Amino acid sequence: MMPEGTMAIVMTSIAALGALAMLLAAIRTSYAIEKRSDGTVFWHGLPRYTNMFRTALGGKSIAQDTETRDLVGKLRKQLLFMLVFLALMMLTAIINF
DSSP: OOOHHHHHHHHHHHHHHHHHHHHHHHHHHHHHHHHHHTOOOEETTEEOOOOHHHHHTTOTTSOOSHHHHHHHHHHHHHHHHHHHHHHHHHHHHHHHO
């Protein structure tokens, strides 16, 4: 069996990696939504910053077709899972340290 401290570090690390994976997936989904909506993802050949939270909460420039709305729902789920992983990471760290 692993000592308690080692198990806490492992669980916190797994939750942190899950949160990071969800953040990266949410960024990719947000870029896809912005590309479908207003097409201004690129600025002089370089990608501009994406505003995931504006996109997830439905800004006025978001396209209203069903495929884009499905992507918005996917983005919301990814952000929710990211918050769950962050909460799990904090809870594990608080309880065990």
